[in-house]
Amino acid sequence: MTKKVHEDQRYVIALLNNDVALVNEIYKKCAAKVKSFVLFNNGSVDDAADIFQEALIDIYNQAKYKDLQLSCPFEPFLLLVCKRKWLNELKKKSIIPVTKTEDDLLHIGEDTFEQADLLAQQKEQADLFLKAFEKLGERCREIIRWSMQGDAQEKVADALGVTYGYLRKKKSECMASLMKLIKKNHD
Amino acid sequence: MTEDKILWVARYVEGELSETAHADFEKHLLSDMELQEYLKEYREVHQGLRIHLAVDEGRKALEKTLSGFNKSHFAETGPKVMTFRSYLKWVSGVAAVLIIGLLVWAPWRGNLYRQFAVADQMWVVERGAAEETSLDKAAALYNEKKYTEAEPILSALYAKDPQNAMLAYYYGSSLLEIGTLGKGREVLRTLFNGESVYKYNSAYVIALSYLKEKDKENCRKWLKLIPEGTSHSVKAKQLLDKL
Numbered sequence: 001m002t003k004k005v006h007e008d009q010r011y012v013i014a015l016l017n018n019d020v021a022l023v024n025e026i027y028k029k030c031a032a033k034v035k036s037f038v039l040f041n042n043g044s045v046d047d048a049a050d051i052f053q054e055a056l057i058d059i060y061n062q063a064k065y066k067d068l069q070l071s072c073p074f075e076p077f078l079l080l081v082c083k084r085k086w087l088n089e090l091k092k093k094s095i096i097p098v099t100k101t102e103d104d105l106l107h108i109g110e111d112t113f114e115q116a117d118l119l120a121q122q123k124e125q126a127d128l129f130l131k132a133f134e135k136l137g138e139r140c141r142e143i144i145r146w147s148m149q150g151d152a153q154e155k156v157a158d159a160l161g162v163t164y165g166y167l168r169k170k171k172s173e174c175m176a177s178l179m180k181l182i183k184k185n186h187d
Numbered sequence: 188m189t190e191d192k193i194l195w196v197a198r199y200v201e202g203e204l205s206e207t208a209h210a211d212f213e214k215h216l217l218s219d220m221e222l223q224e225y226l227k228e229y230r231e232v233h234q235g236l237r238i239h240l241a242v243d244e245g246r247k248a249l250e251k252t253l254s255g256f257n258k259s260h261f262a263e264t265g266p267k268v269m270t271f272r273s274y275l276k277w278v279s280g281v282a283a284v285l286i287i288g289l290l291v292w293a294p295w296r297g298n299l300y301r302q303f304a305v306a307d308q309m310w311v312v313e314r315g316a317a318e319e320t321s322l323d324k325a326a327a328l329y330n331e332k333k334y335t336e337a338e339p340i341l342s343a344l345y346a347k348d349p350q351n352a353m354l355a356y357y358y359g360s361s362l363l364e365i366g367t368l369g370k371g372r373e374v375l376r377t378l379f380n381g382e383s384v385y386k387y388n389s390a391y392v393i394a395l396s397y398l399k400e401k402d403k404e405n406c407r408k409w410l411k412l413i414p415e416g417t418s419h420s421v422k423a424k425q426l427l428d429k430l
Contacts, residue, residue, distance in 0.1 A: 015249060016245065017245075018245060018252055020252055023249075023256065027260045028260075032260075035260075035261060045261050046261070049257040052261070056253055057249070057250065060245075064243070065235070065238050065241075066234055066235075125235055126235035129232050129236050129239075133236060133240075144240070145240050148236060148240040148241055149240065149241060149242045150242055172203050173194065173197070175197045175201070175229070176194040176196075178232065179197070179225070179228065179229060182232060
């Protein structure tokens with residue numbers, strides 16, 4: 001990405017490092033706004049809290065596994081992500097919001113929309129990958145699951161009762177099967 | 188061939204290729220667009236799956252932090268939207284106290300209009316550190332009696348949601364305040380003809396708008412439409428007696 005990283009990347013890093021003081025700052029800045037938005041749109045305080053937490057975890061995931069580089073300010077980005085999440089929830093419940101919901105967001109830069117789109121897209125993609133993964137045979141699922149847990153691969157081989165060489169070979173085959181499955185679903 | 192390439196990519200990434208096979212792969216990679224594409228996809232799938240499958244201690248710790256903050260920042264005792272009914276109870280309660288207070292005290296010496304004009308306060312939510320919507324903004328302006336500034340916002344909101352009795356009432360009242368009497372009365376008349384809780388409030392402010400023009404006949408006509416026991420009935424009766 002050629003875009004300049006926004007100084008608010010520090011909030012993203014705060015999520016990665018579980019920096020309690022900065023995370024509290026995020027809540028102070030944004031929680032009331034999300035709460036107000038959800039309450040105005042047929043939701044409860046609990047709904048607002050769930051949406052807020054989910055959004056922050058999504059951002060964490062994107063930062064950790066997809067190298068999120070924030071190119072816009074954090075606050076409007078988080079608010080946009082929360083709003084869209086809540087509107088999706090309403091859609092699921094077939095409650096169609098009466099007012100146009102992004103009216104008040106017109107002052108938000110293009111960058112923020114792009115950033116929120118990317119987050120949503122990557123989350124959706126990860127969910128699709130998981131669905132395909134669940135269709136694999138049991139042994140492949142076991143091997144992939146273990147090898148992705150984050151332990152050293154030698155340890156994983158031990159745990160599975162196979163040699164390290166066999167684990168690598170099997171993982172390559174299973175991952176290739178998964179890729180083909182995803183491609184097949186995609187076509 | 189395509190499928191072999193996918194497996195080839197997997198074996199490359201997983202470090203399964205021998206040193207020469209590894210170098211061979213990288214040589215092909217420079218010119219083989221398909222191979223480049225598979226490598227990119229492989230990495231995407233790998234990372235995407237890790238989001239779900241990795242045992243992530245950092246994420247667990249963060250979740251714990253977030254749950255703690257959720258309790259303090261999303262407490263039920265925070266700002267909450269009042270239901271229409273409780274809003275009304277509250278407003279009519281305050282209005283009743285104000286009216287009775289004013290009637291007992293009655294310190295005024297001004298003209299009849301000033302004596303009987305209502306100083307409605309437009310409350311949208313109980314205030315907390317809520318995000319300011321255009322409705323909030325309009326309410327704030329209305330409450331500061333900046334009707335000229337409140338009117339265009341209310342006008343836009345009313346256009347979107349003409350069935351909203353609260354919006355209609357404050358939009359109509361703003362129009363009357365800024366002297367756009369015809370339009371203001373029309374909005375309020377529609378409200379009066381409906382069955383909303385603003386029915387008789389509308390009649391009262393329409394009556395007052397005639398009083399402002401010194402059109403006593405129309406003022407009386409509208410005041411008489413306000414039955415006893417409704418929010419402005421005491422004031423309406425007082426005014427009728429004075430006219």
